[in-house]
Amino acid sequence: MNLVVLTGAGVSAESGVPTFRASDGLWEGHRIEEVATPEGFAANPAVVQDFYNQRRRHLARVQPNAAHRALADVAARWDGDFLLVTQNVDDLHDRAHLERPPAPGFELIHMHGELNKARCTASGVVCDWTGDLEAEHASPHHPQGIMRPHIVWFGEMPLEMERIEAVLERCDLFVSIGTSGAVYPAAGFVQSARMAGARTVEINLEPTQGARLFDRGVYGPATEAVPGFFA
Numbered sequence: 001m002n003l004v005v006l007t008g009a010g011v012s013a014e015s016g017v018p019t020f021r022a023s024d025g026l027w028e029g030h031r032i033e034e035v036a037t038p039e040g041f042a043a044n045p046a047v048v049q050d051f052y053n054q055r056r057r058h059l060a061r062v063q064p065n066a067a068h069r070a071l072a073d074v075a076a077r078w079d080g081d082f083l084l085v086t087q088n089v090d091d092l093h094d095r096a097h098l099e100r101p102p103a104p105g106f107e108l109i110h111m112h113g114e115l116n117k118a119r120c121t122a123s124g125v126v127c128d129w130t131g132d133l134e135a136e137h138a139s140p141h142h143p144q145g146i147m148r149p150h151i152v153w154f155g156e157m158p159l160e161m162e163r164i165e166a167v168l169e170r171c172d173l174f175v176s177i178g179t180s181g182a183v184y185p186a187a188g189f190v191q192s193a194r195m196a197g198a199r200t201v202e203i204n205l206e207p208t209q210g211a212r213l214f215d216r217g218v219y220g221p222a223t224e225a226v227p228g229f230f231a
């Protein structure tokens with residue numbers, strides 16, 4: 001059986017990573033166009049770098065939770081293919097999987113990029129970056145380039161879309177965890193999975209706007225609902 005799991009900010013909320021659209025969420029105090037668009041970066045790179053540097057520092061202080069660990073357990077024992085697509089730019093899934101080596105059919109895709117990576121605007125070369133990033137740093141591969149966070153901003157193409165769509169076409173079970181379904185193209189994956197004939201499940205604190213597209217809803221905190229669903 002082929003499994004596709006889509007995760008959003010809600011899966012990391014109980015680790016202490018703020019979600020985006022909650023009243024105390026990440027966008028509070030920031031204009032989205034200012035910090036999460038290529039235009040915002042071009043207009044004021046220092047503000048954008050500071051926003052991501054703060055988040056990078058915070059990420060170093062948080063740990064995977066029971067939901068990340070439950071998914072890592074599934075990845076270690078799943079018989080068919082298991083694609084875990086995360087919209088999250090944190091590395092909490094990655095760290096959970098380090099503790100439990102996944103089965104050969106497992107793949108993890110960070111479709112909106114990774115906080116702990118930087119990309120050269122000239123060459124496109126991506127490198128690990130866990131410290132503070134200043135706009136003027138050039139890539140070792142392209143000294144003229146400016147380094148930017150390896151993050152997919154609004155208006156930019158999410159990563160690995162062809163691969164994700166190809167796997168969704170042969171998906172049997174699609175589980176969406178901790179995402180509001182407010183951002184495309186991820187919000188449309190449930191429709192692709194339905195067209196492939198997959199069973200669809202939403203796990204969230206509460207039903208989302210797209211809840212009617214799911215065959216089943218499991219509502220509660222991810223640290224309880226995810227281990228419970230996959231038990």
Ligand code: BJW
Nearest residue numbers: 008009010019020021087154155178179180183184205222
């Ligand atoms: C819990 C919980 C607990 C809490 N347990 N649950 C009009 C119509 C349709 C589309 C568009 C449109 N206008 C523009 C677009 C396209 C645009 C878009 O979708 N905009 C919408 C706002 C409408 N999309 C894009 O631009 C994307 N690119 C694209 O479409 O490219 C196409 C293209 C074509 C041709 C040329 C070029 C391009 C790119 C989108 C990039 C999104 N980037 C962000 C920011 C990343 C940077 C950063 O991290 O700073 O990614 S936006 C932000 O939202 C972030 C997230 O990954 C993403 C999704 O958020 P998520 O994860 O769902 O979080 P929340 O906060 O919304 O929800 C949390 C949920 O958890 C809630 O439901 C809670 O209930 C739940 N929860 N605690 C369980 N304990």
